[in-house]
Amino acid sequence: MKTRVITAVVALIVFVPLLIIGHWPLLVLTLMMGVVAVSEVLRMKHRFLVSSEALLSFIGVIAIILPNSFWQHIPFVKSAHVVFYMLAFLLLLTTIIVKNRFNFDDAGALTLTMLYVGTGFHYFYQADSKGLSTVMFGMLIVWITDSGAYIVGRAIGKNKLAPKISPNKTWEGSIGGSVVAVLIVPILYVLFNWLPHYSFMELFIFTVILSVAGQMGDLIESGFKRHYGVKDSGNILPGHGGILDRFDSMLIVMPLMAIIGMLG
Template sequence: MKVRVITAVVALLIFVPLLIIGHLPLLILTVIMGVVAVSEILRMKHIIFVTTEAFISFVGVIAIILPNNFWHDVPFIKSAHVVFYILAFLMLLNTILVRNHFNFDDAGAMTLAMLYIGTGFHYFFQAASVGLATVLFGMLMVWLTDSGAYMVGRAIGKHKLAPKISPNKTWEGSVGGSAVAIVIIPALFSIFNWLPSYSFIELLGFAVILSIAGQLGDLIESGFKRHYRVKDSGNILPGHGGILDRFDSMLIVMPLMAILGMLG
């Protein structure tokens, strides 16, 4: 517990100021987190970091994370979609060049990893660019849902939510965690007028969707960790695991905020 608390304090001392500053410092941190997250997938699949497929994966996640306007002046590219297509093609081509140790299933897993991680962190940075209140709405929804689910689950949890994927999660914890976040966050943001463009009812609707989505993001990561038979995605955060362990819900929530129109 002591290590966990120390790691959380140090991480927040680094993360919060960069979140407030935004712009290039936050983008650099976001890109680093994306690269580390991809390296965690590579490690789960026992792919060493100096292979062609690892290089393609790192370039791909960086390309997707970068802001859309980064590509506007790049000849023949214009968008990250073009870069992603080229890299996906190279990933498939690599299955021919090194077919003895890298196959179609591997290519599919790493291409999806680039898209899943890159898109999540891309919209995380975009949310921060829209405003501190916007990104905090998504982050607080995730954190409060997670904390509420843990406390309610420990107190009254009896019915397993997904025993084959995450045996400690319960339906009581899941519903309780969402209820806590859905009641507190919209009320807090409405009282302090932190998102004046939205009514309380709109914030309430966003909260319901994002709270459920965050829990699904957690289960998705639990699912592929169980598939690869690992307890944590990594160990870069002592006591907390890896980047994917900490940002699994946000990788789903942030793109969904864009779909809901919260990011402009």
């Protein structure tokens, strides 16, 4: 517990100022987190971090995270989609060159990882560029939902939500976490007028959607950890696991914020 608390305090001391500053310092941190997250998947798959497939995956996640404006000045590219396709093609080509060591399933897993991690962190950075109140809306929903689910689950949780994936989670905790988020986040934002262009009802609906989505993101990451037989995605954050362990919900919530028009 002591290690967990110390790690959380140090992480907040580094993370919060960069979140407030935004711009390129936050972009650098976001790119680093994206590369570390991909490296965690590579380790789960027992892949060398200096292999050709690892290098392609790192370039791919960086390309997707970078803001769209970056690519407008690159001749013949204009979009991260072009780079992503080229890298996915090279991963497929690798299956032919070293077919005994790297197969189609490996290429598919790394391509999906680039998309999953890269898109999540791309919209995390984009949310912050819209203002601190916007990115904090998504983050508060995730944090409060997680805390509420833990407290309610410990108190009255009996019915398992997904016993084969995450045996400690319960339906009572899941529902309770979303209820707590819905009761706190929209009211906070209306009281302090943090997102004045949205009505209370809009914030209420957004909170419901994002709270449920965040819990799905948690289960998704738990699912592939189960698949690879690991407890944590990594150990870069002592007591907390890896980057994927800490940002699993965010990687789903942030793109969904763009889909529902909050980052538009």
